[in-house]
Amino acid sequence: METEQLALSDDMDIDYKATANEVRKFLKFRFDKYLDYAGLNSADLSAIDESHLSSPKMDASGVSSHGGVNHMEQALIRITVAENVCYVVYKTIKSCRQEDKKPYRKILEEAYLNHTDDLRIQAMIGYSSTRYDILKRRALLEFADRVWVYKVKRHLDDEDIPVFYVYKKRAIKGLEEGNNGDASGL
Numbered sequence: 001m002e003t004e005q006l007a008l009s010d011d012m013d014i015d016y017k018a019t020a021n022e023v024r025k026f027l028k029f030r031f032d033k034y035l036d037y038a039g040l041n042s043a044d045l046s047a048i049d050e051s052h053l054s055s056p057k058m059d060a061s062g063v064s065s066h067g068g069v070n071h072m073e074q075a076l077i078r079i080t081v082a083e084n085v086c087y088v089v090y091k092t093i094k095s096c097r098q099e100d101k102k103p104y105r106k107i108l109e110e111a112y113l114n115h116t117d118d119l120r121i122q123a124m125i126g127y128s129s130t131r132y133d134i135l136k137r138r139a140l141l142e143f144a145d146r147v148w149v150y151k152v153k154r155h156l157d158d159e160d161i162p163v164f165y166v167y168k169k170r171a172i173k174g175l176e177e178g179n180n181g182d183a184s185g186l
Helices: 002-009 016-038 042-047 071-095 104-113 118-125 129-153
Strands: none
Touching: 016 071, 016 104, 016 129, 042 071, 042 104, 071 104, 071 129, 104 118, 104 129, 118 129
8 A cells, every 4th residue: 555655644635646647757857957957967966965065156246247137146056956956856766765575766766867668677676567557656655755855955945846745635525614614605
């Protein structure tokens, strides 16, 4: 059962497939853009550590001679954010479990750092396609659970790395907010 993945969110009604899909889309599309912005490729990520990340140097005046906008500062901030996002993704993937029955790190590394196709990963870990699909979804859910720790440490916001959780919509049974069950106001 997939609820074991979201220990911090047990009381919430999370749509696991939709959440895993949000993580997959981020890792497949946005992460590649951040690699481009940072001037990195996924093979470079193992060399990035805390000492390689820094805040950009800012102009003391905060403005430039180009209409009050310092384009160099904006570019440096964009690059620094991209480097931090890449670092967070890498650290999160590396922190995921790697056990015989939970090869989440291997799945995420191969799929999103090494760009290995699913059939090859499935053969590497030795599971059927049905079981592999379940394990990959669980790996993506574990990523969603773990990423916030590194995101907070690197001072990234939801624009940089979103909150991936998708919640199921609940049917409201006769109780509208603010009317205490009294349908007369409808």
